[in-house]
Structure formats: structure tokens, C-alpha cells
Amino acid sequence: MQNHDATKTLDVKGLKCPMPIVKAKKELDAMAPGETLAVLATDRGSVLDFQGWAKTNKTARLVEQQTVTSDDGREVYVHVIERQG
Amino acid sequence: MFELSPAELKARLDRQEAIALLDVRNAEEFEAWRIESKHDFPVAHVAYFDFIEDPEAAIAALPFSQEQEVVVVCAKGGSSEFVANLMNEAGYNALNMTGGMQAWGDLYEVREVVPSSARLTLLQFNRVGKGCLSYLIASGKEAIVVDPGRHVAQYVEEAKRRGLSIAHVVDTHVHADHVSGAPELVELTGAPYHLHEGDASFGKLNVASGEGQIRLGELVVDVLQEHTPGHTPGSTSLVVDGRFFISGDTLFVKSVGRPDLGGHAVEWAHDLYRTLSEKIRRLSDDTTVLPGHFASLDEIREDGVVAGVLGEIRKSNPALAIEDAGAFVAFIQENMRPQPELYGEIRRVNLGLVSACEDQRTALEIGKNECAASKALA
Numbered sequence: 001m002q003n004h005d006a007t008k009t010l011d012v013k014g015l016k017c018p019m020p021i022v023k024a025k026k027e028l029d030a031m032a033p034g035e036t037l038a039v040l041a042t043d044r045g046s047v048l049d050f051q052g053w054a055k056t057n058k059t060a061r062l063v064e065q066q067t068v069t070s071d072d073g074r075e076v077y078v079h080v081i082e083r084q085g
Numbered sequence: 086m087f088e089l090s091p092a093e094l095k096a097r098l099d100r101q102e103a104i105a106l107l108d109v110r111n112a113e114e115f116e117a118w119r120i121e122s123k124h125d126f127p128v129a130h131v132a133y134f135d136f137i138e139d140p141e142a143a144i145a146a147l148p149f150s151q152e153q154e155v156v157v158v159c160a161k162g163g164s165s166e167f168v169a170n171l172m173n174e175a176g177y178n179a180l181n182m183t184g185g186m187q188a189w190g191d192l193y194e195v196r197e198v199v200p201s202s203a204r205l206t207l208l209q210f211n212r213v214g215k216g217c218l219s220y221l222i223a224s225g226k227e228a229i230v231v232d233p234g235r236h237v238a239q240y241v242e243e244a245k246r247r248g249l250s251i252a253h254v255v256d257t258h259v260h261a262d263h264v265s266g267a268p269e270l271v272e273l274t275g276a277p278y279h280l281h282e283g284d285a286s287f288g289k290l291n292v293a294s295g296e297g298q299i300r301l302g303e304l305v306v307d308v309l310q311e312h313t314p315g316h317t318p319g320s321t322s323l324v325v326d327g328r329f330f331i332s333g334d335t336l337f338v339k340s341v342g343r344p345d346l347g348g349h350a351v352e353w354a355h356d357l358y359r360t361l362s363e364k365i366r367r368l369s370d371d372t373t374v375l376p377g378h379f380a381s382l383d384e385i386r387e388d389g390v391v392a393g394v395l396g397e398i399r400k401s402n403p404a405l406a407i408e409d410a411g412a413f414v415a416f417i418q419e420n421m422r423p424q425p426e427l428y429g430e431i432r433r434v435n436l437g438l439v440s441a442c443e444d445q446r447t448a449l450e451i452g453k454n455e456c457a458a459s460k461a462l463a
Contacts, residue, residue: 016161016163017133017159017160017161017163017164018133018134018137018163018164018167019163021133021134021137022137022167025137025138044448045110045111045114045160045161048111048113048114049111049132049133049134051111052111052112052113052132052134053132053134053137053138056132056134056135056138057134057138
């Protein structure tokens with residue numbers, strides 16, 4: 001599942017809203033501008049939520065989103081975010 | 086924790102209590118599907134991630150007074166709990182609706198269409214958040230369940246409470262908007278499953294041979310005899326006691342079932358026109374129509390039952406006023422909108438072509454039904 005070259009990976013599989021974004025914000029706040037964070041989530045709702053969150057905040061830019069299937073057959077939603085200056 | 090269930094919220098909205106709603110899902114979900122009530126009440130939308138990004142600013146921007154009781158809603162109940170807690174810490178009067186829109190979509194209300202007697206029991210199960218209707222018809226000790234939703238225990242329990250056994254399970258057609266509870270109910274009760282060959286032939290289902298009528302105590306119920314194609318090739322309607330017309334997705338109170346879900350819009354629209362102009366025309370004006378869905382809340386009667394008298398529907402339903410097939414097909418084409426992307430998958434599940442676990446079934450069903458041939462969502 002390493003098909004993204006993020007600076008850091010955050011695994012929030014199994015967590016429900018609002019935790020994926022709560023944790024992603026915490027990580028992102030500690031990162032330097034230009035660094036990227038790959039968030040691995042299993043909540044389908046996270047796809048639109050990460051889009052909405054990135055739209056309304058100045059420090060996160062959504063670079064890409066993709067859906068992959070993990071080894072145990074679960075759908076995993078990968079959100080790659082770049083820390084802005 | 087300050088919280089309330091979807092059923093409690095529904096009851097408080099029905100009583101027109103002075104409560105407000107704060108929906109904290111993302112904007113797309115809020116636009117597509119939200120909690121509605123027949124009576125106006127204040128609704129605001131602020132996404133939960135705004136409260137994560139800058140809690141003070143989000144709280145300060147709330148359009149409510151601190152005295153106002155506010156019910157907070159999200160997709161599954163987690164984010165709304167987070168926001169309700171923040172609001173209460175800031176001095177607001179917030180309640181979390183448990184389970185979110187997923188639980189709202191699973192809320193059912195059961196009503197007697199007419200006062201029950203030994204001769205006839207006719208119950209309408211209203212899945213209020215989705216606008217899906219199912220029915221239990223009984224005479225003597227035997228019952229038919231029509232278009233059961235996925236939550237089948239309620240039909241079994243209602244029948245048990247009334248001393249009835251479920252003797253037949255009917256789907257009026259293959260549903261595209263919700264996962265049918267019929268296969269599970271059939272397995273639980275051993276009752277035969279009735280679905281018209283016109284739909285069943287697309288799938289792998291164990292369907293009973295289609296006799297036209299079912300004898301039920303003192304009643305005769307026309308089941309597969311009333312073939313009313315259009316919404317799907319195998320759409321049927323039920324005539325109960327000669328006066329109730331359980332119309333599936335053929336005829337709704339204010340609209341008709343969209344014939345474009347199977348990719349043959351023009352052909353099926355012609356079928357639907359024939360059904361409406363020939364079969365439905367023969368029914369008398371005082372027939373009570375009991376549909377498979379409602380799209381807007383003004384289709385609900387004062388007593389909470391979704392029903393219409395055919396004579397009235399003939400006057401007010403625009404689709405029934407059209408006098409020729411070409412104009413009808415044009416009307417359908419003008420009122421078409423894209424079908425939700427999951428509808429194809431729901432249909433495959435209901436045809437027994439693919440299986441889906443409980444979580445997948447839940448995810449497939451999110452949202453309000455979009456089975457009516459009308460442009461407006463609600």
C-alpha cells in the first residue's frame with residue numbers, strides 16, 4: 001500500500017468521525033510546510049469530509065485521494081495532505 | 086451526556102416543540118439528505134471539521150441563542166457528540182442525536198391504515214427518513230408482508246403481538262433504493278416469496294410460482310394478478326378487499342415511479358403509460374392508494390398514514406392527467422435525473438446476484454429514496 005510518497009503516514013483505520021480529522025490536524029500542526037501526510041481511513045464518509053476540511057482551512061492542501069483494498073479485504077481510503085505555510 | 090434518539094427527535098418535531106437542528110456533516114451530504122418535518126423548524130449547517138479547525142470561531146458563528154435547545158446531527162453520531170460537547174462547554178443547550186443519519190434512516194413508524202378487525206388488519210410501516218413504505222395485511226390468523234425493509238424483526242414481532250403468522254412475503258418489484266428484507270423474512274418464517282417473473286427472471290431468487298390470488302382468512306388478495314409494469318418489467322400491485330390498492334412504485338400520491346432505473350427509459354415509460362391508462366383507469370374513484378414511497382411530506386395524511394383516494398389523485402397528480410403516450414414519454418424525459426450511483430448494486434443484491442454483509446447493506450442504503458419521476462428531490 002506504499003503507492004504514495006508521503007513524509008509521514010497516519011493510520012486511523014477503524015476510527016469513526018470525528019477522530020480521523022482530529023488526529024490528522026494534530027499531526028499536520030506539528031509538520032513543516034511542504035511536508036505531506038498520508039491518512040489511512042476505513043470510514044467511507046472520510047472521503048467527502050477530508051475534501052471539505054481541506055477546502056475550509058489554510059494549512060492543509062488535499063493532494064490526492066485513492067481507495068485501495070487492504071490485505072484483509074477492507075476498503076481503505078487514503079488521503080494525502082500537504083502542510084501549507 | 087445530553088442526547089436523544091431519532092424516535093424521540095421525531096416525536097418532538099411532530100409535537101412542534103421549539104427545538105432547532107444543527108447538522109454537522111459535510112455540505113454535500115447535508116444538501117442531498119436531511120431531517121425534515123411537516124412543520125417548519127430552525128435548521129443550520131456547520132461542518133464538524135470547522136469545529137476541529139477553529140472551535141472558538143465556529144461556536145461564535147452559531148446562529149442560535151444559548152437558551153435555544155439545539156439537536157446536533159451527523160452521519161453516525163460521533164461527530165455530533167463531539168460538537169454537542171463543545172457547545173455545552175461554551176454554555177449552549179445542545180443535545181446529540183444518537184446514531185446520526187444512519188439511525189434516522191432506520192427509524193420506522195407503524196400505523197393502522199384502518200381500525201383493525203378480525204376480518205382485516207392493514208398496517209403501514211413507514212421508514213420515515215428514507216420515505217419507504219411497507220405493509221402487513223392480515224385476515225383471520227394469517228398475514229402477508231409486502232415490500233419488507235431490511236429490519237425484519239419488526240414484522241415478526243408485530244405479527245406475534247397480534248397473534249398472526251406470516252404466511253406470504255411479497256416484493257412488488259425488485260427495489261433499487263433499499264435492500265429488501267424479503268429473503269431474510271422468508272428464511273425466518275418459511276413463507277413463500279412472491280415476486281413477478283418479469284423481475285425475478287433477472288436474478289437468482291427462490292420465488293414461489295405465481296398464483297394470482299391469495300386467500301387470507303375471509304379475504305381475497307390479488308397479488309401477482311395485478312401486473313402493473315413500468316417502474317420495472319415485473320412491477321405488480323395488490324388489491325386488498327377490492328378497496329385498497331397497494332401500488333408499489335407504480336403510482337404515488339403526487340407522482341409515479343420513475344421508469345428509467347433499468348436503462349430502458351422510453352420502453353418502460355410506454356409500459357407505465359399503458360399501466361396507468363388501462364389498469365389504473367379501471368379502478369374506482371373511492372379506491373385507497375397505498376404507495377411504496379413518499380417523496381415529499383405533504384403526501385402524508387393528517388393521521389400520519391401515507392395514502393390517497395384515487396379520485397383525488399386523478400385530479401392532482403400531473404402524470405395521470407396526460408392523455409397520450411408520446412406526451413407521457415416526453416413528461417418522463419423532462420423529469421429524469423441521474424439515479425444514485427449505488428442503485429445498480431442494491432438491485433444486484435436484491436436479485437441474489439451478489440451478497441453483502443450487514444455493514445455493506447447499511448452503507449448501500451444511506452439517503453432518501455429517489456424512485457419518483459419528479460425533478461425535485463423533496
